[in-house]
Amino acid sequence: MATNGDLNRKLRMALVGGGSGSFIGRVHATAAVLDNRATLVAGALSSNPERAKASAADYDIPEARAYTSYQEMLEKENALPEDQRIDFVSVATPNHMHFPVAKAALEAGFNVMCDKPMTLNLEEAEELKKVVEKSGAVFAVTHNYTGYPLIRQAREMILNGDLGEINAIRVQYIQGWLRTKLEDTDQKQAAWRSDPAKSGAAGAYGDIGTHAYNLGRYMTGLLPDKVSSHLATFVEGRKLDDYGTTIIRYENGALCTLTASQISHGRENDLAIEIDGTKAAIQWRQENPNEMIFRQNGEPHQIYTRNPDAPFMSPMGVAACRIPAGHPEGFFEAFANIYRAAFDAMVLRATGKDFEKKDTLYPNIHDGVEGMYFIQQCVDSSQKDGAWLPLKHEAARR
Structure with missing residues (x-):
């Protein structure tokens, strides 16, 4: 069976946050690739430029796609040919950065996997909902339980x-x-x-x-x-x-x-x-x-x-x-199930098909x-x- 069905390739992931020593960054990176449907190809892993570059090796991100800011990442990824640029951005930063990163990624046309809580406050959440609806992109909140x-x-x-x-x-x-x-x-x-x-x-x-x-x-x-x-x-x-x-x-x-x-x-x-x-x-x-x-x-x-x-x-x-049965299955697998459900929607979007935006198996913008x-x-x-x-x-x- 072709990877991701009609898309016939892996989805390309970028990670924002998750620099060396991060717990949740590693969880996102592991969960996303668990079913072999995605590959981590780019990242802006820290607000500290030196740490962002140094952390790339922890994730096997090529030096050329280890960016020093999410703004640089989105600009340069969008300039790449369609068959190379990322499909989605995973946001694994402290709460105050969820909104600006997710908003910029959506406005650049990319799907978003966002850690919880979704934003810093309700006002940001309500504005982000408008951005999601306007973008037509897939947006998931990783309430992994x-x-x-x-x-x-x-x-x-x-x-x-x-x-x-x-x-x-x-x-x-x-x-x-x-x-x-x-x-x-x-x-x-x-x-x-x-x-x-x-x-x-x-x-x-x-x-x-x-x-x-x-x-x-x-x-x-x-x-x-x-x-x-x-x-x-x-x-x-x-x-x-x-x-x-x-x-x-x-x-x-x-x-x-x-x-x-x-x-x-x-x-x-x-x-x-x-x-x-x-x-x-x-x-x-x-x-x-x-x-x-x-x-x-x-x-x-x-x-x-x-x-x-x-x-x-x-x-x-x-x-x-x-x-x-009998083999313990837990945190990483549950996290990966959120990714898997969102991937199904991303594949439909990438192949020009409609996908459910409200009644989804994965937590969505409304839940956020x-x-x-x-x-x-x-x-x-x-x-x-x-x-x-x-x-x-x-x-x-x-």
Whole structure:
């Protein structure tokens, strides 16, 4: 079978951010090439020109296409013949650079894979939505947890009515790495995440709270109505929240309790969700992603395992699997599933065909705007002592 079907070639990728020592840059680069449908050919890997050039060797990017700024990269890539220039740009920078890089890439005609949260604030997100719609390009937000096979399995089960009407969601994302004021040690990841100029109005809620919110929305499809939030900064002198609790009320009357923490001793990346319906309930944890618990009163608990050959797996769950049951499949593969879904759309665009822009398997511009609205409303609610504020946004009405 030809690579990428009718396109009959690999998609060409450029990476912005992700210089030497970066975690998320390496994740993007690995996820994008996992299915052999793309190749990393260019990059502007750091805002420091020397570091940008030096980091290129880490990714096997040729010296001629190791650029010292994203502006230079877009200009020179656009000047290349069509059969050489990049197809998409992956944005793996701190939050404050997501908007300018994504906007410039879209206006240059390139597709975009953008890390979350999508922008620095809601105003940028709403403007970027207009740019995406005008450009006709593919735009994806890497809420990678939606790519896990059992998350997609659960989504299909919920939408098929296996849980009945959804009454409650309990979701948490608990970490402990910022229990001390790590940003004072010049640790790069802590420094920008705790800086409002680079991270935005929220700390833990922008970094991991958005993942928790997005996961509940993706799995249930419930439309949000109102939100009440209390954010806190427990490490003295820190400028942004490092802990928070939120209640979300959905339009059908369901309630969600959401907790995000980066100051809980010994906790690593404990993203966990429980969903209660009138017929059944499910539970899933990211640190044990290949199992999901299904419960019904009066019945033995069922443990769903990630098994592409099992008759209980849904088509969407099977499609997200790459290896046989029993072999752990996790973070990189889930991330790659976001890329794979976006690649399908990129191929359609490149071959002159229409592609779905709203109801997509990958998180899109609408999800990105909604995530920024969630952050804004949580911050505002907390500043008003937990006042109930609207959580409806036109992005969610799509």
